[in-house]
Amino acid sequence: MADEVVLLDYWISPYAMRLRIALALKGIEYERKEEELNNKSPLLLQSNPVHKKVPVLIHNGKPICESVVALQYIDEVWNDKAPLFPSDPYLRSQAKFWADYVDKKISSFARKLWSGAKGEEMEVVKKDLFDCLRLLEGELGDKPFFGGETLGLVDLALLPFASWFSVHDKFGTFSLEAECPKIPPWVKRCFQMESVSESVPSPDQLYDYVVKMRNSRQE
Amino acid sequence: MEEVKLLGFWPSPFVYRVIWALKLKDVQFDYIEEDLSNKSELLLRYNPVLKKVPVLIHGGKAIAESLVILEYIEETWPQNPLLPKDPHEKALARFWIQFGLEKMRPIHQAYFPAIGEEREKAAKQYQEVLKIVEDQCLGDQRFFGGETIGMVDIVYGMLAYWFECMEEAVGVKVIEPSILPRLHAWVNNFKQVSVIKDNLPHHGKLLAYYKTLREKLVSARSTLPTPSNHDAS
Numbered sequence: 001m002a003d004e005v006v007l008l009d010y011w012i013s014p015y016a017m018r019l020r021i022a023l024a025l026k027g028i029e030y031e032r033k034e035e036e037l038n039n040k041s042p043l044l045l046q047s048n049p050v051h052k053k054v055p056v057l058i059h060n061g062k063p064i065c066e067s068v069v070a071l072q073y074i075d076e077v078w079n080d081k082a083p084l085f086p087s088d089p090y091l092r093s094q095a096k097f098w099a100d101y102v103d104k105k106i107s108s109f110a111r112k113l114w115s116g117a118k119g120e121e122m123e124v125v126k127k128d129l130f131d132c133l134r135l136l137e138g139e140l141g142d143k144p145f146f147g148g149e150t151l152g153l154v155d156l157a158l159l160p161f162a163s164w165f166s167v168h169d170k171f172g173t174f175s176l177e178a179e180c181p182k183i184p185p186w187v188k189r190c191f192q193m194e195s196v197s198e199s200v201p202s203p204d205q206l207y208d209y210v211v212k213m214r215n216s217r218q219e
Numbered sequence: 220m221e222e223v224k225l226l227g228f229w230p231s232p233f234v235y236r237v238i239w240a241l242k243l244k245d246v247q248f249d250y251i252e253e254d255l256s257n258k259s260e261l262l263l264r265y266n267p268v269l270k271k272v273p274v275l276i277h278g279g280k281a282i283a284e285s286l287v288i289l290e291y292i293e294e295t296w297p298q299n300p301l302l303p304k305d306p307h308e309k310a311l312a313r314f315w316i317q318f319g320l321e322k323m324r325p326i327h328q329a330y331f332p333a334i335g336e337e338r339e340k341a342a343k344q345y346q347e348v349l350k351i352v353e354d355q356c357l358g359d360q361r362f363f364g365g366e367t368i369g370m371v372d373i374v375y376g377m378l379a380y381w382f383e384c385m386e387e388a389v390g391v392k393v394i395e396p397s398i399l400p401r402l403h404a405w406v407n408n409f410k411q412v413s414v415i416k417d418n419l420p421h422h423g424k425l426l427a428y429y430k431t432l433r434e435k436l437v438s439a440r441s442t443l444p445t446p447s448n449h450d451a452s
Binding site: 049050059062064065066068069070072073076077089090092093094096097100101135 | 268277280282283284286287288290291294295306307309310313314317318351355
């Protein structure tokens with residue numbers, strides 16, 4: 001039986017972006033269904049009744065929810081190429097630790113940055129964000145990617161958020177290059193990979209989107 | 220065999236998750252009690268990022284965060300598996316583990332230091348979330364893992380013993396048999412499993428610990444409190 005893979009998606013969701021990159025890296029053919037978040041499809045509501053959120057990976061009719069759970073599933077089922085996780089259990093645990101760190105710490109800063117934190121609150125968010133990104137820089141070290149020579153779990157977990165932070169960079173909210181100099185080149189290296197550039201919007205495309213949204217709100 | 224050490228803190232349900240997993244797989248380990256008000260050099264060296272327990276040290280390498288540790292244990296000692304073999308079933312187990320982490324934590328943070336009428340409101344919210352777990356994860360099974368306990372049972376283990384002490388400290392019960400009958404039954408079944416029964420902190424000491432902790436949180440209430448200071452996983 002041929003594999004049927006469907007992704008319930010939303011193009012700018014950082015969590016959905018993780019899965020699109022993973023599916024591209026593994027060369028998995030799938031049907032992408034873009035969801036309207038204020039008009040969720042019956043398929044989404046049926047596939048993720050608990051959270052009613054994207055992304056949802058549906059493999060031969062069976063849904064898998066939660067992006068990191070889905071990444072593990074993808075790696076286990078399509079284990080013939082592009083491993084997302086190291087094979088050594090200790091290194092796997094380290095990758096999971098840092099992916100978990102991104103989910104616990106970085107995602108909450110992303111939310112606060114976009115929710116319009118102002119003044120002193122914004123300064124605290126920025127400082128905390130940079131402290132966390134610097135720790136991640138330490139973990140990256142001199143490797144081209146967190147996964148070593150190729151993209152791994154931590155790259156996929158962090159890249160969509162880092163892409164969004166680059167947008168703030170362009171707006172002049174802060175300078176990633178000044179605060180975390182290893183992050184912008186790492187983002188650039190990731191986007192040089194076809195699996196990334198063809199799967200997710202680049203920081204420039206995200207920036208254009210935000211500008212358009214802001215202009216349309218002002219009209 | 221390489222040496223296994225576990226850095227722990229006696230009241231922590233997160234630490235017990237690791238103890239249970241190691242015992243279920245018959246893995247010998249040394250337990251080292253941490254004084255979290257005076258963190259040891261060992262803890263700061265092996266978990267410099269988060270400085271929390273539990274930390275598992277295997278052959279000199281440290282793994283932190285209880286959920287990450289559980290997966291490491293499962294992969295390193297495959298006997299008596301705690302996760303299903305089928306990838307989709309495994310994904311479901313991991314989904315419910317994530318659910319417990321994401322959905323329950325903010326509700327718990329509202330419940331534990333709640334005072335007066337807030338307590339009933341917080342208890343009701345807790346019950347709504349636990350109803351989802353009861354209906355969609357536990358169902359009619361004896362355990363979350365089916366006939367025997369698995370990783371999901373271990374992760375939800377806090378509800379089976381620690382939570383009773385917290386309920387007593389707060390003064391408003393959540394896991395009422397009339398509202399959550401199957402979860403209530405699970406609590407009793409889980410506590411009877413021999414590895415669990417033989418590895419639980421002292422009830423009286425735990426109750427005193429949570430009463431003291433709750434008093435501190437209630438009196439310090441100006442910012443969002445956390446229910447425990449020992450681990451966030």
